[in-house]
Amino acid sequence: MQRPSTRRQFLTGTGVAALAITAGCVSSGSSSEPAAETGTGTETATETATPTATPESTPESLDDWLDDANGYDGEPRRFGPESRPTVWVGQEMDGGLAFDPPVIEIPPMTTVRWDWTGHGGQQNIVALDGTFDSGRTNAQAGTMYHYFFEETGEYRYVSEPNRDGGMKGAIIVKEPPSSGNDTVDEWLAAASNFDGTIVDRTDTDTATVTAGVEGNGGKFAFGPPALKISTETTVRWEWTGEGGPHNIVSKGDGPLNSELVAEEGNTYEHTFAETGTYLYSCKPHKGLGMRGAVVVE
Ligand SMILES: [Cu+2]
Structure with missing residues (x-):
């Protein structure tokens, strides 16, 4: 998995004002400290270790990465061609803040819209590989962000302020199954x-x-x-x-x-x-x- 730490540091660096507000929640997200924070166990240890400058060793599978994603039951929500998928930003699920639905599967050439609920404070949408980035965090209900997905692939993303709390999601872009009819x-x-x-x-x-x-x-x-x-x-x-x-x-x-x-x-x-x-x-x-x-x- 590519998770360029330089990119992430660059992002947090640009959102200075936003960071100042959310710094309380970010805990160890962008520091090099391993997971001593909230006692969420060993999974967090691998999670929080990745944003450091250490090179990636084994790429983590999407399912493993999504293991602590709030609201995810293991089955992506599938959307067909011509659909207009919306992901709610800041839904209460599994006792934490979530994207709803957390994981969606769409065909290429689909626009995804993220719609802020206004719950849970500052949020943003940041792809780990840098493909998309909504920029500064925002807490306002009705805030929207769109991204047009042209190519197949798996895009992992987080809301930076709540990343360590399990506010993670993924967009899976793939060709829909074909029967010939x-x-x-x-x-x-x-x-x-x-x-x-x-x-x-x-x-x-x-x-x-x-x-x-x-x-x-x-x-x-x-x-x-x-x-x-x-x-x-x-x-x-x-x-x-x-x-x-x-x-x-x-x-x-x-x-x-x-x-x-x-x-x-x-x-x-x-x-x-x-x-x-x-x-x-x-x-x-x-x-x-x-x-x-x-x-x-
Ligand atoms: Cu039915």
Whole structure:
């Protein structure tokens, strides 16, 4: 991992006024002192050791680095093409200040907006590799910062005043999964459990999709998210009973329109008579990525 300490020192050097305000919270962030500060254990020792002038030894994986990121459950929030992701700056999560969502996955050519909540005092957005930098810290609600991500890559960033308190995040820029069906790919780019696979069920008369499987930051996914069937096949959706109430509603004026139900064991069926690509979502969780597709051949 590249974390150029010179760059960081340069940054803190330029924000003199801001630093003066926040110096109380910064503890050992930019000093060469190892982690004796708050007794947060051995992980902090490696963390605080890095900003010193000592050369990096083993690069830390993104997951390791995010281990103490407030509010991160291990699953990046995924956004599709044409989306306009917003990250809240200064949300209370895990008993500390966080970026919300802390980790997002976006396609190249996406603009990310950071929006200050006004909670928790002075914040800024600083990429560890220097790619982006919102400059001086700011405590004002409504402060915004934008960055346009053109290229794939992993960008780690912090709010400098709260870095040691776990206010860390990452932007993962990667090409969305591709199944070869553009309509499906675009619709499911936001679904965290879609990996580009359209499950082939053309061999059956009844195919099953489970509503409320793990994904999209909870039990907010369809499993499988995409499937391929033949005409006259019945698709049956089965509710797991997890993740709250779900429904099956076509995008546009498609044929799917179930009740909004939370109970385990509920089912909804539709027999597809005509070929085509049918897109649907669970209305309450569509924005999280609870989407599905049925390709009828
Ligand atoms: Cu749902």
